[in-house]
Amino acid sequence: MASIRKLEKHQARTAYLFITPTVLLFTVFTVIPVVMALYLSFTNYDVLSRNDWIGFDNYRRLIEDSLLWKTFRNVFLYSIIFVPLNILISLLLGILLSRSWRGVKLFRTLNYLPTLTSAVAAATVWIWLLHPEFGLVNGLLSYVGITGPAWLSETRTAMLSIIMLTLWQSVGSNMIIYLAGLQGVPDYLYESARLDGANKLDCFRYITWPQLRPTTFLVSTMAIIGALQLFDQAFVLTQGGPANMTKTPVYLIYQQGFNQLQMGYASAQAFVLAVAILIFSLINMRITKAEESIV
């Protein structure tokens, strides 16, 4: 008995040794910052000189900050269009390419390639694709007699451009997730449904869609969290313009915190954004009704 306990003790000591680096890094770069985030949002910390407690001043200030609410409006507008389209397109691609016909693998690969590109490189390419005179998009439109807009500098189309770019970059990997999800749908469900005279649409509505609920939950949650934190593409493609139409909260926090060094105020903004992300994730959880726990 005694020796077994000794062995267990030795095992536990080894285990703690093994996880020490991870726990240490986690403490320094996650736990402390999370606690500090709340603290900083009540200060006027500016890196250089000041770090005083100013109570709720930052929060009072951000209520009146019309630019902040504009960025929130922008990113909500973006999410409302981007997230459903993202799910719809990747689900359709997943269903389309779930057959094991010849050449399907190649199509999967081609649809997946855009997800490999970095946001900066992709946005750089799209600046040129969307060039008003010599870009590919307007060039193709001119074949059918349409004069395309100046995508990136018109207020109506700037956000649309970012939506197109981010969809192009993200549907491929969600397609793979849906493909994996579709593999998990048991065949006998379809077989028995067909015996009962269900058509393809019924099969989708009553079998595929409900069975894919956990997958949809995962995809939509990740899409919402990512969409509300949009930055890279807006920074490179449109620089937040025209007239702040594509400026996002993260963009504003970045400018406020690192260009103007108002880190206390930027922390308060970040906190508000985090709360918004939490609320939307919860709403999404309600909608997709994922009964199973995530972990």
Next chain:
Amino acid sequence: MDTSGSSLFKRSLSKSIYYIVCIVIAIVMFLPFYWSVLTSLKPDEEIFAMPIRWFPSHLTLEHYRKAFTTAPFALFFWNSLVLAVAGVLANLFFGSISGYAFAKLNFKLNKPIFRVLLAAMMIPGIVTMIPTVYVMRHIPFFGGNDIFGSGGNGLMNSFWGIILPGASGTFAVFFMRQFFLTLPSDMMEMARIEGCGEFKIFWRIYLPLTKPALATLSIFTFQAGWNSFLWPMIVLNDPDKATIQMGLQAFSYNFQTDYGPMMAGALVAILPILVLFLALQRYFVQGIAFSGIKG
């Protein structure tokens, strides 16, 4: 007879429609790549030509030469490579050693600590961004800091400021833990009876069995490190330390009409991931499918 003939016709018709749809989608997804490669190799006067010149009169590497001489893209490339490889090595080691501990070793705080790690994945990155900068600036003994963490820049403006916060990513720990769980425990018991040390059991017996998981994790971490933009931009101020994403962004901002070199730069920034993908495709897909199934 007639019915079977028409159903055969119907089937081949629907198969043709299927392939046409797939091909059209694949072309749309692939066109931006073709367009940027084309632009980077076209002579200047054909870049600005309408209607679109789908096939250039001759190919030139002039734009690549110009990109590499006006901006130190080779240096940026090297910096990104160092950072991405360091990130991969750190995550492979720390992720697997603590993943092993969480999966295979008994200790009291196993479940609680692991749950906290997972729960922290839900915290949006923007919240911890500013306080992490504060923490890094005040890390003792680094970058000219004294024991109280003041006097110098800490980890700011150094590669460590990028490597350390991501050195033991929770995704890596989680991913490796799930893989170790699938391996049998009796090898461990055997080795213990033989008098093998705990680290040796991990390093010599279990780690070699996880090669496919390590390959998948490497690719994931490399892609994330190579493509990351906002955090390196915050940490690194020195132009000599800029990553390729930062360099590309600055280049496309400063040379807004030089589309040839811009596309050349973007392709250079995409190339390593693309090569890695084409060589190790199945590991990519396994990784995404994993995150989908476990989700």
